[in-house]
Amino acid sequence: MAVVAETLFRNMEPSDAIIARVADRMAWLERHHDRITHLRVIVEAPHRNHLKGKIYHIKIAVGLPGRPELVVSHEPEVNHAHEDVYIAIRDAFDAARRQLQDVVDVRRGKTKTHVA
Numbered sequence: 001m002a003v004v005a006e007t008l009f010r011n012m013e014p015s016d017a018i019i020a021r022v023a024d025r026m027a028w029l030e031r032h033h034d035r036i037t038h039l040r041v042i043v044e045a046p047h048r049n050h051l052k053g054k055i056y057h058i059k060i061a062v063g064l065p066g067r068p069e070l071v072v073s074h075e076p077e078v079n080h081a082h083e084d085v086y087i088a089i090r091d092a093f094d095a096a097r098r099q100l101q102d103v104v105d106v107r108r109g110k111t112k113t114h115v116a
Helices: 016-032 085-108
Strands: 004-010 038-044 057-063 070-073
Touching (some): 004 016, 016 038, 038 085, 057 085
Parallel strands (some): 004 038
Antiparallel strands (some): 038 057, 057 070
């Protein structure tokens, strides 16, 4: 399926290295889930100076046919490992893969249901 992919930057200058890493992770995600129609990745740096470094926030929006858009977003203050933008990108795409797998499991009926 043809995937429309875009990478946006907020509060920072676009970087070719970051764009390449995001493109690699997008391709990785597409190999795991072939029904993705579009991917939008927002790489956001904090807008204020912090005393202990910048913690990057990555937001991923994944489009699937017949479903509302799946949005993956982490709280940036929770994990100080996200001071490295590449680790933040890796963790966000891992979370997106897990959420997409949950969607697939529900669709296939592999989730456990509780009897009332």
